[in-house]
Amino acid sequence: MIDKTFRYEEVASKIEKSISVLGLKTGDRLPSVRRVSAELSVSVNTVFQAYAILEAKGLIISRPKSGYYINSFAVKTLSRPDHKNYVPLPSTIEVSAMATAMMKNAREHGIINFSILAPVNEFLPITKLNKAVQASMKEYTGESFQYPLVEGHPRLLKQIARRTFEWNQSIPQDNILITNGCLEAINLCLDALTKPGDTIAIESPTYHGILQSLEVRGLKALEIATDPNTGLVLKELELALNNNKVTACIFMPACHHPSGAMMPEENKIKLVKLLSEKNIPLIEDDSLGELYFSINRPLPAKAFDSTNNVLYCSSFSKSLAPGFRIGWVSAGKYHAKLLKLKFGSNISTTGLLQDAIGRFLESGQYENHLKKMRISFKGQVVRYTVAINQYFPKNTKISTPNGGLSLWIELPKEVDALQLQRKAITEGIGICPGHIFSTLTFFHNYVRINCCPLWNIKIENAIKTLGRLSQKMIESGL
């Protein structure tokens, strides 16, 4: 079933390319299913499925008894904001208050919440994982009452290491430290590497949690231009490193948040080499790395790290159980330092749920779960994209994520995202304004919409409302 789904995607993407090559315009009729089937030597059903995918994306529409036509609602994809005159300069950060207020709002009952990034229970293997917890309770019960090892539960450490066996540079079990989620992992890295006043290179935009971590530590942010499709712009990074003393970098090369960008593999390799040569540690946030939409796992930068210069942070929060608060870090040559910091911070992470996740991974069920979840996530992202494209003001641009559950949306300049967020909350809808993903002003007309709530008519109406609110802001601004 899974392989077929990817087959349909592949055919859909071939057709999409042909549309672009042929220069077909809105309203043009597409060749018949039968003809495409013969042309591509695939079954008629496959072409039907591929057309369905393109229809879901809003690229084409079917007219009964007539055929398929190019849709007028083709999605405008997002490109980099104009960084032309932008020279990266370290900046101090003040997003905490905004982010905290936002989270508080978003948690209120009855809110349709597009601001929290967490898979809803419908996408999680609750019954199976519960069984794993039950098994742990039974066999591990005595140990779970005693202080766990600082580095983590051996069963889980082993399974995490196993999942990197095929990487160019795999992660050894004794270079892993279990943390209370990915954010703690990143914070421990910052505590190990930095002192107040230091400058950290980050992506622009970046995950707001990273900005808060820098703010709390009195660190400065150096924002590097990041393309919503191909991720970090290496040329810009090199320039910035030549002009600034940078203590460490925090990047998301494999599945960027919030844009869903993916650095090409050669760029990841170049990045690792560049930072290793300059002796600048790379803190890699790969918490979304398993949620790719491609056929194979896009490797993280860590997979090419032959000098132990990458501090690789990840977690099960986005892929298995946000509430378990289990993440990890493989800190290369900084491992011993991180162990010490973790011990001093909260001794160790509770063992029972580590053991349970370890069992779940051992059983081989994780991979199946991920395969299913990726398809569900992609489905969610497509449905949300179509609706946003339909209901948001014209000239709205939408990211085409390579994974994850977030859409990064550029609204017309007239829309102030913070104002939109405030208006949305009064209508019972939570979104994240672009303001909290950067210290700069580039993204003040951007919003992040997480495609987390299961798609239904209520969600469609909420998107409609957001579109209406945005449109109103444009009109009142004119």
Place this chain on the structure above:
Amino acid sequence: MIDKTFRYEEVASKIEKSISVLGLKTGDRLPSVRRVSAELSVSVNTVFQAYAILEAKGLIISRPKSGYYINSFAVKTLSRPDHKNYVPLPSTIEVSAMATAMMKNAREHGIINFSILAPVNEFLPITKLNKAVQASMKEYTGESFQYPLVEGHPRLLKQIARRTFEWNQSIPQDNILITNGCLEAINLCLDALTKPGDTIAIESPTYHGILQSLEVRGLKALEIATDPNTGLVLKELELALNNNKVTACIFMPACHHPSGAMMPEENKIKLVKLLSEKNIPLIEDDSLGELYFSINRPLPAKAFDSTNNVLYCSSFSKSLAPGFRIGWVSAGKYHAKLLKLKFGSNISTTGLLQDAIGRFLESGQYENHLKKMRISFKGQVVRYTVAINQYFPKNTKISTPNGGLSLWIELPKEVDALQLQRKAITEGIGICPGHIFSTLTFFHNYVRINCCPLWNIKIENAIKTLGRLSQKMIESGL
């Protein structure tokens, strides 16, 4: 049964006092059981039990068919080291490396471990608490997969607040934040209150985790003399505050670690008043507060805090389940700041085990468990005390803790505790040298022995070995 035990203790303490008033010397015969029974208007059995307690303490010995005699092995109780010429000065801290190395050693298999402070499973309500976890798994299952609330699970918050209802100043539920253990609670307080270079007043000696937390943050320690019986010496604190700019204090008024000292209630009240007037926040570590040996719960300083100036930190690690990593903080006026820091640090603490502990507390079983555990702990402490008194070099002085599981032991000056710790580890025994409880040199001939391993002949032999090693160090030093 419990009330009777305390009754016996009471009678024993009356007899002990009389011995001291009468000036009875080693070898003197005690009045007969029958006579004391008549004198005190208690049953003969009660006097027998009281004499047994005194015997266990090593104060008296029974000779068959003859009666009870004052023992020559009377325990030398600990008093304050000579702080006469000591003027508190802020000092930088470097204990991390030592503490970490120690913990690493202590974790090795086959070690008789007197260095980790955690109740062994025999003292924990494993079956009952497991049932609570099972119930949580069943009813709370969906929610446990999603991000928990930053402040914690409402069921647990409510129960924690309930336990303070009878305090002069109780803790409202909405002023509690659940953390990954007590150490995280203390660290969050430090992050909220301090910046690098600030001076923090601490007790001398103090819990080594606190010293590590100060070290990591580049904070200076101002050590205030602490009496092993009556705790923090207020006069010394006042002097030190007059001569130094102190940003915050971290004290353990209710059950000091490692000495087991207990501040008299009037001192706690004075302390809270003094710091409130001087506007210096008090971080109170009450993680051992529930493990008192007296009949009623000695109130923490927080119970007298009418100005919201006390940041009260505690946990279930020493009283219920070290491995669950569930602690909390009631930070008074700093609550909102701590919420923000917790969110930025690791989002929130995993909810499932919070819910389970909440259920366990709801059922009323916690109080029963604590009552039993306190008796067991006291029994452990008495047995260890008798053995240490018997096997350690003469002139060894031992603390008489008011609660907890630690003994704080002063060895003759010739014994360097760090050297003793190293020798002990080669014999398969883990202890903590006084060095890690202070930045000063007062305690270099002190060791902390946690009475955690269940008393048996192997433990007695380990104590014997420690005594022999100490004696050897004294002799080789002469």
